[in-house]
Amino acid sequence: xxxxxxxxxxxxxxxxxxxxxxxxxxxxxxxxxxxxxxxxxxxxxxxxxxxxxxxxxxxxxxxxxxxxxxxxxxxxxxxxxxxxxxxxxxxxxxxxxxxxxxxxxxxxxxxxxxxxxxxxxxxxxxxxxxxxxxxxxxxxxxxxxxxxxxxxxxxxxxxxxxxxxxxxxxxxxxxxxxxxxxxxxxxxxxxxxxxxxxxxxxxxxxxxxxxxxxx
Amino acid sequence: xxxxxxxxxxxxxxxxxxxxxxxxxxxxxxxxxxxxxxxxxxxxxxxxxxxxxxxxxxxxxxxxxxxxxxxxxxxxxxxxxxxxxxxxxxxxxxxxxxxxxxxxxxxxxxxxxxxxxxxxxxxxxxxxxxxxxxxxxxxxxxxxxxxx
Numbered sequence: 001x002x003x004x005x006x007x008x009x010x011x012x013x014x015x016x017x018x019x020x021x022x023x024x025x026x027x028x029x030x031x032x033x034x035x036x037x038x039x040x041x042x043x044x045x046x047x048x049x050x051x052x053x054x055x056x057x058x059x060x061x062x063x064x065x066x067x068x069x070x071x072x073x074x075x076x077x078x079x080x081x082x083x084x085x086x087x088x089x090x091x092x093x094x095x096x097x098x099x100x101x102x103x104x105x106x107x108x109x110x111x112x113x114x115x116x117x118x119x120x121x122x123x124x125x126x127x128x129x130x131x132x133x134x135x136x137x138x139x140x141x142x143x144x145x146x147x148x149x150x151x152x153x154x155x156x157x158x159x160x161x162x163x164x165x166x167x168x169x170x171x172x173x174x175x176x177x178x179x180x181x182x183x184x185x186x187x188x189x190x191x192x193x194x195x196x197x198x199x200x201x202x203x204x205x206x207x208x209x210x211x212x213x214x215x
Numbered sequence: 216x217x218x219x220x221x222x223x224x225x226x227x228x229x230x231x232x233x234x235x236x237x238x239x240x241x242x243x244x245x246x247x248x249x250x251x252x253x254x255x256x257x258x259x260x261x262x263x264x265x266x267x268x269x270x271x272x273x274x275x276x277x278x279x280x281x282x283x284x285x286x287x288x289x290x291x292x293x294x295x296x297x298x299x300x301x302x303x304x305x306x307x308x309x310x311x312x313x314x315x316x317x318x319x320x321x322x323x324x325x326x327x328x329x330x331x332x333x334x335x336x337x338x339x340x341x342x343x344x345x346x347x348x349x350x351x352x353x354x355x356x357x358x359x360x361x362x363x
Contacts (some may be wrong), residue, residue, distance in 0.1 A: 029320035030315075124343050133360055147360035151270055154353060159263045160285040162256050163303075173271070173278040178279070200310065204284075 002167050003073040007032070007144035012064055013092055015071060020044050020088045027077035032069025033058060039063065040079030046088045048079040056083035061095040110188050117190075122198040129189045131169060136188060144191075153182045153189055185211050216331070218247040221324035224316050230305035231313075232288070237261050237299045240340045244298065244333060252303070260290070260301060265344045268294040270358070282310055293317065295325060297334055 012030065019026050019041040028039040030051075037051030049059035084091060093099060112166045113127040123124045127138030133150035140146060172181045181192040181204070192207060218234050219226065225234055228246055231305040233248040235257050243261075248254055264281075271278045283290040284306070291313055300321065302313060324330055347355055 075322040133357060134265055136329065145274060147357050148270060148274055151354060151357035151361065152267055154357060155263050155267045155270075156281065156283050159260055159290060160283050163287060163290075164260055169282070171281060173276075174280040174282075175277045176278070181274075200282075 001075045005071055007066060007069045007071055010071070012066065012071065013096065015044060015073065016041075016060075016088060016092055019073070020046065025076055025078065027074045027079075029072045029074070030066065030069055031071075032066045034062075034066060034069075038062045040077070042079060044065060044088070046084050046091060048081045048083045054112050055081075057086070057091050057095070060084070060091055061098065064092070064095045065099055109193075110137045110186070112137075112214055113185070113188075113190055113211070117192060117207065120206060120210065122194045122203060123192055124195060125193040127191050128185075129191065131187070131189070138191075141193070149180070149182070149191060150189065156182070172200070181207070183211070184208060216245060217274075217324060217327075217330060218245045219326075220329075221327070222247075222316070224320065225302065225313065228308060228312065230308040231302065233257060233301070233303040235261065235301045237265075237301070238334065239265075239297050239299070240342045241265055241344075242340075257301065257303075261299065262344065262349065264292050264294075264299055264301060265342070266349065266354075267292075268299070269344045270361070273361075292330065293321075293335050295321065298325070315363075 002066045007030070015028055016039065019028065021044070023044040024041050026041045028041070030037045030039070035052055038049065039046055039060065040048040040078075046060060049056060049063065051059035051062045054062055110128045114127050117123055117126045125139065125141055125147075127140055127144070128136050129146050129150055130136055131150065133147035135146055152173070153171070157168045160168045168184060170181060172179045178196055179194045179198070179200070181194065183190045183192065190207075190211065194203060222234060225231055228279070231249070232252045233246070233254075235246045236244040238244055241261055243257075246254065246257060265317065267281065268279075280291070280293045286306075288306050289304045289308060289310060291299045291304065291310060298318065304313070345358065
């Protein structure tokens with residue numbers, strides 16, 4: 001039996017769910033202007049996926065990102081390989097979560113951060129780095145080496161993971177002149193230099209509120 | 216011993232889970248923990264801090280203290296000329312209170328004959344905390360970029 005349709009009418013995530021719940025042995029072909037891909041199902045799982053040049057979970061992710069295209073479901077077709085070992089729902093959920101984060105990421109501009117925060121009381125300077133240590137917003141003061149402070153963030157985060165958590169909220173350094181806060185925000189690092197007169201907890205709440213307002 | 220003598224005010228604060236003092240070669244001078252705290256974690260934590268402060272030394276700022284806030288608590292660290300202090304707390308503990316106690320009590324501790332005696336007792340090994348063998352690939356990459 002062959003079922004044909006458009007991804008606009010039936011989302012690929014739903015097609016996957018249906019085939020897994022029904023424990024179908026099936027092949028789903030997806031054709032769009034970005035390429036053609038294949039998903040294979042057996043024993044209630046996705047067992048193999050191809051979407052050139054990817055195979056396995058990455059191919060599933062790429063296919064789930066398609067909004068337009070045709071699909072064809074063929075029952076009884078066996079998979080030529082077994083490249084996916086994780087349960088289908090983990091593969092789909094992780095992919096959808098990643099896609100959602102990517103969408104949010106593209107909607108937000110780190111360029112607004114420095115302008116938004118710099119006017120707040122107690123703040124001396126704001127700059128934003130990516131995880132590689134490249135400046136993406138704001139200005140660096142003379143005594144700040146961006147790669148050095150990206151290294152510091154990386155190490156502090158590593159310390160927090162020793163406590164069985166990936167929930168790193170923020171960190172700060174203190175010298176005799178002030179604080180340097182490091183806050184993770186949307187795959188970037190917001191560094192805020194503040195004077196010693198601030199009250200840390202209130203200050204961080206204010207920063208987080210302002211960052212939230214950026215969308 | 217030195218913690219219960221000089222920093223007993225800290226051990227009495229509700230929510231303080233661990234206090235550790237290390238010599239600058241990463242040998243522990245004294246460790247105090249509450250009964251539920253896993254002491255083994257501290258062994259790994261201190262190396263990271265020595266690396267952090269070694270790198271900060273090369274910055275043009277004089278950062279001597281760090282605080283990490285994560286879901287389950289806070290990790291406070293401060294470096295001194297011959298030692299490193301690490302304090303692990305629950306989230307509700309006020310860092311300003313810890314800082315206040317340390318400013319007074321650590322000075323007493325560092326200047327005490329007892330502490331100076333401990334320092335002299337064991338010859339200090341020269342540790343290269345930023346040697347590549349103690350760093351992961353990403354850390355090596357960052358440090359390479361710092362130098363260029």
